Amino acid sequence: MGFIIGLLLGAVGALLYxxxxxxxxxEEWRQRSDELKRRADELQRIAQKIAEDASVKGREIxxxxxxxxxxxxxxxxxxxx
Numbered sequence: 001m002g003f004i005i006g007l008l009l010g011a012v013g014a015l016l017y018x019x020x021x022x023x024x025x026x027e028e029w030r031q032r033s034d035e036l037k038r039r040a041d042e043l044q045r046i047a048q049k050i051a052e053d054a055s056v057k058g059r060e061i062x063x064x065x066x067x068x069x070x071x072x073x074x075x076x077x078x079x080x081x
Contacts, residue, residue, distance in 0.1 A: 007036060 011032045
């Protein structure tokens with residue numbers, strides 16, 4: 001998130017201190033906004049993949065714990081019943 005804010009502040013600073021014609025300025029803003037959108041989309045895909053992986057891993061852990069609980073509760077090996 002800090003990277004995106006820094007990118008925006010850098011873009012604004014560069015445009016304010018480098019005088020250009022209106023057409024060039026608008027084109028540069030468009031290019032920078034397109035790049036920012038592309039990076040945001042990429043970060044969203046990465047975050048979504050990480051969330052999906054974490055969800056799958058969480059389900060696996062819950063299933064393993066449930067199997068262990070069932071095995072212990074039914075008097076399986078390692079119980080003192």
